[in-house]
Amino acid sequence: MEGHSGGGAEKLARLRAELTRHGAQGFIVPRSDEHQGEYVPPSADRLAWLTGFTGSAGLAVVLPSSAALFVDGRYTLQAKAQVESALYAQRHLAEEPAGDYIAKHLKPGEVLGYDPWLLMPGEVERYRAACGQAGGKLKPLESNPLDAIWKDRPKPPASPAVPHPVEFSGKASAEKRRDLARKLAEAKADAAILTSPDSIGWLLNMRGGDLTYTPVALCFAILHADASVDLFIDRRKVSIALENHFGKEVRISPPGDLGAALAKLGAAKKRVLADPGSCAAWIFDRLTEAGSTIIRAPDPCLLPKACKNSVELEGARAAHRRDGAALTRFLAWLSAAAAKGGVREIAASDKLEEIRRGGEHFKGLSFPTISGAGPNGAIVHYRASPATERVLENGNLYLVDSGAQYLDGTTDVTRTVAVGNPTAEMRDRFTRVLKGHIALASCRFPQGTTGSQLDALARRPLWEAGLDYDHGTGHGVGSYLGVHEGPQRISKTGNAQALLPGMIVSDEPGYYKTGAYGIRIENLVAVTELGEGGEGGKKLLGFETLTLAPIDLALVEPHLLDADETRWLDAYHARSRKELGPLLDAPARAWLDRATRPLSGG
């Protein structure tokens, strides 16, 4: 969290001048890029360049005499520190949405511009209605006016893309393409537009290096009903080896040719599938103009990508053993180092990264590590900086949420450990979070059940004490791909996607006491079939825990656990000892044995 960069007033003035050249008086600046993903490359981080705000979600609206930045509760403080309040009014993304601001502040007759590559159709509709209410108009601009005034804009990334071998993906691209082509035929679609790089990476068994935490190549694709693909990608990313890996059914063109390809689909009156939840408005506009029939449906890669095949699941198990061994070595180091004193948050996360780097198939972190001591642990999306980091002190809880990308799988794990002696309250809260974690990890449910239905199981032990946590309980995780992926989710808000065998999700209840401490216990789990136990032909499903690493017994209040919960914890620790032990040196193994001693006599 750095202070604001300055120069903001000049940038705003230049943007407003540039807008008049486009016949517009205002402009919408979202955080997203053309791919609508969670992470954007520096070349697309227009919101950060313009406003100074570097959070992962946000939106600015610039009008002739006012401007506002919209961020959610996670980023309120960060935005205050990074953004000049004289230039941008700060609003809550959900409670005072941008549409309301536009309806109130746009003047009759004014034109609000937007970049149709950066908004999805539903967003455009919402802002169009807001402009209408104000008596103004919403207008797509031909080019992004920010790009014209952003002099030192970084070049778009052009990292080499590589084949993702079938020993990790478990299924040849040709087979995936043929399966999806059959689905397209069933939906009477001639083609599907793919704009999510992780969908394309999954489909073509390709990985890349265009983003820091997600191993994808930024690109677009059209999948045809004959199982062939037009891939629109910067030629510099594609080696001969990759082209050979693709074979003849994948045709490569520069990204700039996408528009012409869409026009061709339209001219041939093709029925084209596009996902309004991930494709930019630009795609829909081109298809409509060209005369295509648009089938609005989810990206066809989403579900098969979410349901890992047996090779991917084996990879996930192996990656989690390696990752768990690294985390265990870190925790063993930390227990000694923190007792001696002087360990700082950044040094701790650097140490963890260093240990992970030594692991086989390690390719990088899967997201920025959250390393928070004491009150910093209570900030759910905390990122330590030299200005904010704390020393791990006696009496602190220390929360570390981290993960890595391995060729054979993606990890994401949170552990909370006590430095010195925890208070009775900390032990009570930690044990309730653990009870919730176990309730979800050990539940069985019939085929057809959604993550939303299961969410309360993880919260109930906290609810009992009038407590809760203000984030979701679980997100999907990719296979050497995005650490956050859909379509499944375990959360309070309704989600119609049933949990299906092979899906990997996180199980991460928590508890946060502002100004004091934070607790989260996160493992990844895979949805698995539990034989044919279910009635009426319905399969009975449950979870297999993938993550292996000790849960701090110093924070467990044994009398709050019932017999089943104690049995779960002891079995989990026994399995961790058995699977991680062979990967550890003797001192770390000895530490693990002590850290995972059984609570029950058995």
Place this chain on the structure above:
Amino acid sequence: MEGHSGGGAEKLARLRAELTRHGAQGFIVPRSDEHQGEYVPPSADRLAWLTGFTGSAGLAVVLPSSAALFVDGRYTLQAKAQVESALYAQRHLAEEPAGDYIAKHLKPGEVLGYDPWLLMPGEVERYRAACGQAGGKLKPLESNPLDAIWKDRPKPPASPAVPHPVEFSGKASAEKRRDLARKLAEAKADAAILTSPDSIGWLLNMRGGDLTYTPVALCFAILHADASVDLFIDRRKVSIALENHFGKEVRISPPGDLGAALAKLGAAKKRVLADPGSCAAWIFDRLTEAGSTIIRAPDPCLLPKACKNSVELEGARAAHRRDGAALTRFLAWLSAAAAKGGVREIAASDKLEEIRRGGEHFKGLSFPTISGAGPNGAIVHYRASPATERVLENGNLYLVDSGAQYLDGTTDVTRTVAVGNPTAEMRDRFTRVLKGHIALASCRFPQGTTGSQLDALARRPLWEAGLDYDHGTGHGVGSYLGVHEGPQRISKTGNAQALLPGMIVSDEPGYYKTGAYGIRIENLVAVTELGEGGEGGKKLLGFETLTLAPIDLALVEPHLLDADETRWLDAYHARSRKELGPLLDAPARAWLDRATRPLSGG
């Protein structure tokens, strides 16, 4: 479930002839009337008259050379028995929706008619799209062609409506009207259209006798922002006493004047609130034609009606004591009578009704009693008939789901009892259902939690064993009004309505083994505030159980209950003894004491 009535072919032929007079070739026949409620008077049961099908949900589509009846899983068997399969193809309402049938069977150029009073706007849109797909057209008809050919159609009901005194409603109508008028002003609405008789009954503190199980007067109303109401009701239903009760702010007109009143709102360019979830398409069409701005929003009576005030809650407690005493007397009688043998399902439900009739403030049943022995208990919406009823036999489970309308409250309760010795499987299943019932009844949750979030708590003990039940866990219940009311619900399917203090819902998990037995344990519970326990200013909520009646201990497997569950059951039974005891004669009280003996020593 009677056999089909015959004459169906002639009715269909006459309907098709009548349709040509309207310029249509087909017609949609829903179960609903103009009020879109659960129950319809005989005069509006067009679907039953035409097809013979008497279930509470269904739809027929009549085309020139084919016709189909759409029913859900509950009614598959009943429809087969009641409807001539030569005349109507039978389809599953959800799995093969009517829209698909229309898209497939309507011929290009054909016109499908509908009665705009009987469909809601969303339904019209859906059928319009289906007709479009077929190359045909959907057309609202000026009058219902069925009414022209239905010679012996019963007269619409005109039962006297009566004031519902403030000693039961807890709040004067003028005060309710003023509260809602403030809400209308906040939404910048000039008026709201009310077409749900229970909303109008709640708002005007009026009850009626037009439907068998719900004490409402069929009518329409317009609530104006000045807190006055135009009530459109058959004048014969309104006594001088009722008119005095209303006062001058309620103006009475015949139902036929509603159209003119809507036209007047439009001519004055009023902003009018109407609920697309309960108002007929006819209302929206008239408002649009007349030039009103329509605000599509939930019926403003829904939430205040759902959140019972303290007088209504006191009434509910009193009504449940009386109802629980009646049910206990019935169960005491049954335990002796069933042991002797020869008790039939209809005789049992008649006996229960007879006992209830003696209770103070009793006005009728709140729905048709479900009285099912053995395999009949496994039919979720079973209704005993002389042809289907069984004798309660040794080794049977007997399920009785019943409720009553009292001036001070509406009840709905299900008990399952063993006749003779139950099997180990029955005891296991019953205990799991009980565990689910207790988990929901005793849970605590933060303000903002929806019923959908809690649903899994009631299912989890069944899921553990690979079992489930195929219905919702809880529905809202009115105060001397509908036994099913919204907007809250406890079910698998997402529902965005948070549970609010004062809402009454059912807690009714079950288990059904087709061809063998059914189990359901249902109590009504009221959402209550549990002090200021919640964190971050959020209130902590829980449930107060209203229903009092013994739960059959012969079906409880004590070792499957944990200490908290045993404590809950013993405390519930102790409370039932204490509150029902004074209302029982000595033999029934002695039976209750035995039936509710504590499981634990305490």
